[in-house]
Amino acid sequence: MSNFSVGFRTTGNVQILDLRGELDAHTAAELEAAIQKCQREQEFRVLVNGSNLAYISSAGLGVFMAFIEEFRDRGGDIKIAALQPKVYNVFDLLGFPMLFDIEASEHEAIRKFDTVAR
Amino acid sequence: MSRRIHTLTVPSSTRYLEEVRDFVARHASDAAFEPDAVEQLKMAVDECCTNVIEHAYRGESERPIDIAVIVESDRLAVRIRDEGQAFDPSSYREPDLVQFARTRKSGGFGVHIMRRLMDEVRFRTYGRKNECYMVKYREGGRA
Numbered sequence: 001m002s003n004f005s006v007g008f009r010t011t012g013n014v015q016i017l018d019l020r021g022e023l024d025a026h027t028a029a030e031l032e033a034a035i036q037k038c039q040r041e042q043e044f045r046v047l048v049n050g051s052n053l054a055y056i057s058s059a060g061l062g063v064f065m066a067f068i069e070e071f072r073d074r075g076g077d078i079k080i081a082a083l084q085p086k087v088y089n090v091f092d093l094l095g096f097p098m099l100f101d102i103e104a105s106e107h108e109a110i111r112k113f114d115t116v117a118r
Numbered sequence: 119m120s121r122r123i124h125t126l127t128v129p130s131s132t133r134y135l136e137e138v139r140d141f142v143a144r145h146a147s148d149a150a151f152e153p154d155a156v157e158q159l160k161m162a163v164d165e166c167c168t169n170v171i172e173h174a175y176r177g178e179s180e181r182p183i184d185i186a187v188i189v190e191s192d193r194l195a196v197r198i199r200d201e202g203q204a205f206d207p208s209s210y211r212e213p214d215l216v217q218f219a220r221t222r223k224s225g226g227f228g229v230h231i232m233r234r235l236m237d238e239v240r241f242r243t244y245g246r247k248n249e250c251y252m253v254k255y256r257e258g259g260r261a
Contacts, residue, residue, distance in 0.1 A: 026131075090161055
């Protein structure tokens, strides 16, 4: 049984995805569906809040990678914020901060979106 | 410390990945590995089993994956065996992260991640079985 879920929130013109649980090859389809929903609704400014994300594998990272260039091309981004240290440490070791904008807090990530918008 | 072996067999479906991660994490924690090392072990084993499911068994969901966690005084090894298509490490090319993102490809990072997170990763095939053998040394435990 999957213990992964995606919650949707909006702050200003930023679509926030609250990830909860463990994101792997079994649950990645759920994240993909959530990002496709943003894509359909032309919400290209997406902030992924990882404060309740306990684990992510390359299958989960692959979902971000499959969409991030298109979202950036359309003037948006998929930013990642508030990762738990144990999740961030693996991200960092694998070099993913080079690809994604990863911020310490949701507030900081929203500020980055606002800075670009001005 | 004597050598201890813990084994688990799961069907080749992604629905069992969480159980596999929990199994590895439990034994790595019991063997007093640091939390960061436990996370790295979990991910390396997850990536290996995902590759077995998607590539060796090509999505067949009822084939066996045999996992053994072998704890020794200076290291923890994980041995993962399957009976699917063999993986040829010589045909594998290390992915370039930025290039991958630009070409909008997803996936293909499993072996790269396993090699980054573990101290040793070896593949071999004998008879109908394929084996991936990965080792993580304790901090300061490697000669």
